[in-house]
Amino acid sequence: MASTFMEKYKPHLMMFLTQIGYAIVYFFTEAAFSRGLNPHIYVAYRYCLAACLMFPFAYVLERKSRPELTFRLFLEFFLLSLIG
Template sequence: MPKEWFKRVYVCTKPFMFMVFLQTSYAVKNLVVKSALNKGLNHYIFAVYRNAIAALFFGPLAFFLERKVRPKMTISIFLKIMLLGLLEYVFGILYCYFKNGSEKKTLNTERIT
């Protein structure tokens, strides 16, 4: 009976334990970032380090865990990925344009009318 009870409690509290772990890891990350930036690390360099470490960690993880799950790369899927990449850039520029009120601040140009 106690073994089943512990298993049931573990299953019920697993999401909460994960959230506590996640919040604790965010706190540790923020302490490390604050310490590194206070010692003079450039924030651009820190962003590069952070992305490199994430790529080294998640790259193999994604490769091995999702190898058989992902669909075959076809021309149609490739073109959709390229279109989404282009739209991200276009919508980013449009957002900056409408947010700032003119493209002068965003693109360093003047409107010709």
């Protein structure tokens, strides 16, 4: 009975916990901005932290499914990055 209850309401619980997490991040962000943190620096710190946290997982989980980086593929990436 308890197992089916958790399976049924797990998405609701996760949505609730996600909103709690967003609220906590909002309060920390507002506190940092009120103490004089530059918003551009905040964004840079946030992206650097996200990259450092996601890189190990991406490297371990995706290293076998990643295609080989050929010159043609590198050139395509380069041209796409120029176009935007």
